[in-house]
Amino acid sequence: MTTVTSATATATATATAGSTGKTGTGIGADFNTFLGLLTTQLKNQDPTKAMDTQEMTNQLVQFASVEQQISMNGNLDKLIGLQQAAQLTAAAPLMGKVVEVASDRISLQGGTGTLRLPAAGAASLARVTVLDAAGRTLKQQDVTLGTTATDWVWDGRNAAGQRQPDGGYRIVVAGRDKDGNPQEITANVVARATAAERASGGDLKLVLGGVAVGFDAVRSLGQ
Template identity: 70%
Template sequence: MTTVTPSNTAAANAAGTTAAVSNSRATGFGGDFNTYLTLLTTQLKNQDPTKAMDAQQMTAQLVQFAQVEQSIAMNTNMSKLIGLQQAAQLTAAAPLMGRTVEVASDRLSLQDGQAVLRLPAAGTARAAQIAVFDNAGRTLHQATVALGPTAAAWNWDGKDATGRRLPDGAYGFSVTGVDGSGAVSSLEATVRARATAAEREPNGNLKLVLGGLVVGFDAVRSVDGG
């Protein structure tokens, strides 16, 4: 997995990794190409002079020969283009490093002992019930927050119900809306955290790292001003 951090050195690594894959594929195609050429020339050398290869058959094989060569060039060039595009995506993500980003996620990022959710404005729901979970699904912290006329942030200090401070990382959470009569409903909340890195997975997908939380770039909802 290739990563870009504030030092922004991984873009070159991304291009290098892609180039290595491209060279490997080109070698495979080249091997097939050379094998085909060897078979063709061997066939020509060993044919019966009294029963020479039909001209149309010879032409068809030469056409196949040209198609193999074109396929090698096309795949090599395509691999180079993909590698350049992926390296450019990593480079483009560098300005986000250190910025506060708002993302859609079902996990929040605890960084330096602080985690932040952005709650929506009051509507049918007048309050939000928030629960934070560990990886085993155990409830670590619960809170009930009144919703105001505008969206507002809710901060978690990274402590569980006993006051024990928990390590930084990604934690599950749920937010439930409660109306004036006490009826509950689903409520959407977004996560705010500091971008720390960007990673390109082996399948080419680009991911944004927010401390212990990793999300796709399609999950980004907003970025704080510089």
């Protein structure tokens, strides 16, 4: 029985190597490969201890199951690719539209960047800090929260008045109550959608100038 198993594995490896680079080949699609596996297995049986019929049937069923799974995985990959392409196409109407997204990076477009702060609650004040790629503070400002959402607009200048190039900048928003105690606060970024792309990992991204976010980060659509 050990000899049969070893020979079957060798035949399987040979068949696999021979089918490398071919599309749609395998046990179910290539009858010659199937016959090769079956013949090799029969040749290597011990004549005095022929393989049990049920055991052979089980192996043939396993061969078919593996082939079916390979085919199913291929079809699933195609389906995912088509779905992602459809999502990219569906994102076309967003291009040029103002979008509110959850992000820790503000998009500086045309010299301005907008951050949407929530209405006052436990926090009545928000300290907004804009950082560059090296983590240096470019701008910091305290904003009093109103009864409705407040848009804070950055003019693209640092504390020294120097204009920064368009792109994505990290933001940190810290909430404070009327007594100055820290309070949790969530702010969103408002920017104009400029592109939609598929990242290297297959994830779809909505591009807002120098900031890219997943479509699940979209919170609202504007004009």
